Amino acid sequence: MSEQVQLVPNNSLITKTPEEGRQLAVKMARLIIKVTQPDAAVREKLRPVYAEDAAMLIAIGQTVATEFATIAAANNYWR
Amino acid sequence: MSEQVQLVPNNSLITKTPEEGRQLAVKMARLIIKVTQPDAAVREKLRPVYAEDAAMLIAIGQTVATEFATIAAANNYWR
Amino acid sequence: MSEQVQLVPNNSLITKTPEEGRQLAVKMARLIIKVTQPDAAVREKLRPVYAEDAAMLIAIGQTVATEFATIAAANNYWR
Amino acid sequence: MSEQVQLVPNNSLITKTPEEGRQLAVKMARLIIKVTQPDAAVREKLRPVYAEDAAMLIAIGQTVATEFATIAAANNYWR
Amino acid sequence: MSEQVQLVPNNSLITKTPEEGRQLAVKMARLIIKVTQPDAAVREKLRPVYAEDAAMLIAIGQTVATEFATIAAANNYWR
Amino acid sequence: MSEQVQLVPNNSLITKTPEEGRQLAVKMARLIIKVTQPDAAVREKLRPVYAEDAAMLIAIGQTVATEFATIAAANNYWR
Numbered sequence: 001m002s003e004q005v006q007l008v009p010n011n012s013l014i015t016k017t018p019e020e021g022r023q024l025a026v027k028m029a030r031l032i033i034k035v036t037q038p039d040a041a042v043r044e045k046l047r048p049v050y051a052e053d054a055a056m057l058i059a060i061g062q063t064v065a066t067e068f069a070t071i072a073a074a075n076n077y078w079r
Numbered sequence: 080m081s082e083q084v085q086l087v088p089n090n091s092l093i094t095k096t097p098e099e100g101r102q103l104a105v106k107m108a109r110l111i112i113k114v115t116q117p118d119a120a121v122r123e124k125l126r127p128v129y130a131e132d133a134a135m136l137i138a139i140g141q142t143v144a145t146e147f148a149t150i151a152a153a154n155n156y157w158r
Numbered sequence: 159m160s161e162q163v164q165l166v167p168n169n170s171l172i173t174k175t176p177e178e179g180r181q182l183a184v185k186m187a188r189l190i191i192k193v194t195q196p197d198a199a200v201r202e203k204l205r206p207v208y209a210e211d212a213a214m215l216i217a218i219g220q221t222v223a224t225e226f227a228t229i230a231a232a233n234n235y236w237r
Numbered sequence: 238m239s240e241q242v243q244l245v246p247n248n249s250l251i252t253k254t255p256e257e258g259r260q261l262a263v264k265m266a267r268l269i270i271k272v273t274q275p276d277a278a279v280r281e282k283l284r285p286v287y288a289e290d291a292a293m294l295i296a297i298g299q300t301v302a303t304e305f306a307t308i309a310a311a312n313n314y315w316r
Numbered sequence: 317m318s319e320q321v322q323l324v325p326n327n328s329l330i331t332k333t334p335e336e337g338r339q340l341a342v343k344m345a346r347l348i349i350k351v352t353q354p355d356a357a358v359r360e361k362l363r364p365v366y367a368e369d370a371a372m373l374i375a376i377g378q379t380v381a382t383e384f385a386t387i388a389a390a391n392n393y394w395r
Numbered sequence: 396m397s398e399q400v401q402l403v404p405n406n407s408l409i410t411k412t413p414e415e416g417r418q419l420a421v422k423m424a425r426l427i428i429k430v431t432q433p434d435a436a437v438r439e440k441l442r443p444v445y446a447e448d449a450a451m452l453i454a455i456g457q458t459v460a461t462e463f464a465t466i467a468a469a470n471n472y473w474r
Contacts, residue, residue, distance in 0.1 A: 007101035013156050022165035022186070026193065028101075032140040035105065037130045050133040051195045054208040058217045059137045061190040065224035066144035074156035077171050077232035086259035092314055107259070111298040114263065116288045129291040138295045145302035153314035180323035180344070184351065209353045212366040216375045219348040223382035235329050235390035244417035250472055265417075269456040272421065274446045287449040296453045303460035311472035338402035338423075342430065367432045370445040374454045377427040381461035393408050393469035 005035045013074035021075055025068035029060070084114045092153035100154055104147035108139070163193045171232035179233055183226035187218070242272045250311035258312055262305035266297070321351045329390035337391055341384035345376070400430045408469035416470055420463035424455070 008028065015021040037043055050056035072078075087107060094100040116122055129135035151157075166186060173179040195201055208214035230236075245265060252258040274280055287293035309315075324344060331337040353359055366372035388394075403423060410416040432438055445451035467473075 006098065007105070008097040011096050011098045013097055013151065014158065017169050018166040018171055019164065019169045026165070026190070029140050029144065032105070032143045033136045036136055036139050042131055046131070046133045046136070050137065052200055052204070053133070054204040054211070055214055055217065056134055056137060057191045057194055057204070058208065058214060058221060059134065059141070060194050061187050061221045062217070062224060063137060063140045063144055064190045065187070065221055065228070066141060066148065069224065069228045070144070070148045070151045070156075072171065072228045072232065074151060074158065077228075079172065079232065085256065086263070087255040090254050090256045092255055092309065093316065108298050108302070111263070111301045112294045115294055115297050121289055125289070125291045125294070129295065132291070135292055135295060138292065138299070142295060142298045142302055145299060145306065149302070149306045149309045149314075153309060153316065175327050176324040176329055177322065177327045184323070184348070210358055210362070212362040212369070213372055213375065215349045215352055215362070216366065216372060216379060218352050219345050219379045220375070220382060222348045223345070223379055223386070227382065227386045230329065230386045230390065235386075237330065237390065243414065244421070245413040248412050248414045250413055250467065251474065266456050266460070269421070269459045270452045273452055273455050279447055283447070283449040283452070287453065290449070293450055293453060296450065296457070300453060300456045300460055303457060303464065307460070307464045307467045307472075311467060311474065333406050334403040334408055335401065335406045342402070342427070368437055368441070370441040370448070371451055371454065373428045373431055373441070374445065374451060374458060376431050377424050377458045378454070378461060380427045381424070381458055381465070385461065385465045388408065388465045388469065393465075395409065395469065 005031060005038070007031050007035060013071050015071070015075060018072070018075075018078050021071045021078070022064075022068055025064050025071055028067050028071075029063045084110060084117070086110050086114060092150050094150070094154060097151070097154075097157050100150045100157070101143075101147060104143050104150055107146050107150075108142045163189060163196070165189050165193060171229050173229065173233060176230070176233075176236050179229045179236070180222075180226055183222050183229055186225050186229075187221045242268060242275070244268050244272060250308050252308070252312060255309070255312075255315050258308045258315070259301075259305055262301050262308055265304050265308075266300045321347060321354070323347050323351065329387050331387070331391060334388070334391075334394050337387045337394070338380075338384055341380050341387055344383050344387075345379045400426060400433070402426050402430065408466050410466070410470060413467070413470075413473050416466045416473070417459075417463055420459050420466055423462050423466075424458045 009024065015024055033043065050060065088103065094103055112122065129139065167182065173182055191201065208218065246261065252261055270280065287297065325340065331340055349359065366376065404419065410419055428438065445455065
């Protein structure tokens with residue numbers, strides 16, 4: 001069932017701008033959490049846990065940075 | 080015995096689409112957990128532990144992001 | 159609502175110098191925290207938590223290093 | 238004494254297939270643990286600790302993913 | 317005010333040798349801590365905390381390794 | 396004073412073999428710990444702490460993997 005979550009919006013890493021690439025990185029990171037915890041009620045309950053925890057906010061930043069590195073390379077860094 | 084787990088489905092990093100590449104990243108991450116903890120009963124017991132823990136969900140996202148970076152490069156980012 | 163935070167200042171990874179690239183890395187890391195925790199009052203409360211915690215300061219350094227790797231590649235390392 | 242552990246099996250990163258590359262990544266990750274903790278009895282004692290701890294299983298996955306990225310690049314991704 | 321800390325010494329990633337590149341990686345990692353915690357007295361207080369904590373020393377090593385990867389690429393690995 | 400620790404043995408990332416490259420990665424990781432905690436007595440005291448802690452052994456593996464990625468790239472993966 002979890003396989004039915006779309007993991008890459010639009011099925012492409014190519015975006016028009018860095019800003020859109022960054023938004024894609026955020027979405028892709030969130031979709032992995034969704035596929036690992038498919039129950040929306042549990043995810044809702046966990047949201048304030050990480051959003052009010054400094055260490056977890058930093059860890060989310062690390063994950064987004066890693067996703068973004070891939071997306072930026074895919075787009076030749078929008079040079 | 081753990082050596083008998085297939086670690087790379089289809090023995091290839093090449094996929095048709097980013098979406099399939101992302102699914103492969105998720106599977107490869109899970110297979111490392113399987114080879115490290117071959118006992119299915121223990122893995123079953125651990126699943127709710129990480130699926131309801133915000134910090135662990137974020138850490139899973141970090142691992143998938145790293146696997147995906149390799150798969151995306153292998154596929155020339157599906158440009 | 160969180161979608162309205164601009165995630166990449168100037169919508170570009172290109173900077174004139176390494177110093178500006180490094181400042182961009184710091185800003186981009188902070189903006190991910192902002193988009194994940196849009197409430198400025200909560201962020202204000204969390205600031206002393208991480209700024210006085212050695213482990214979190216190190217973790218922030220790790221995130222900035224990852225963002226900077228992408229920005230440096232985008233700029234051909236300002237060679 | 239720890240210097241006598243062979244850290245890279247066959248002294249090569251080149252493998253025939255992705256599957257073998259993945260197995261090499263797992264072995265190389267384990268050999269670093271061996272060289273850091275050369276006492277086999279201590280390692281035996283630690284095995285159930287990490288194999289039954291969700292957070293550590295995820296962390297092992299992160300390390301293997303990083304090793305695999307290098308091996309995959311060495312093999313031009315077995316394209 | 318924190319913006320006035322110089323984040324990249326000499327505003328360049330180019331160094332004469334790997335040794336100097338490594339020193340630059342250490343400095344750049346420390347400067348991110350400085351910009352995040354500009355109060356020198358607090359940083360002084362935190363120093364013994366991480367310098368006597370095995371986990372934090374390892375984490376610092378991880379951050380320096382990431383910074384060094386960028387600097388080494390910038391210098392074509394001093395080949 | 397900590398500046399006097401040599402951070403890159405032989406001041407080069409180039410090695411004859413993957414095995415030597417791996418040993419260099421281990422040494423470079425340890426030298427960062429040495430430069431951060433220059434007191435040999437404290438380092439001696441910390442050694443059993445991380446060598447008997449599963450989570451820290453894994454974290455050391457992560458750092459070595461990151462150092463090795465750079466060294467392997469510097470050597471064109473010893474292809």
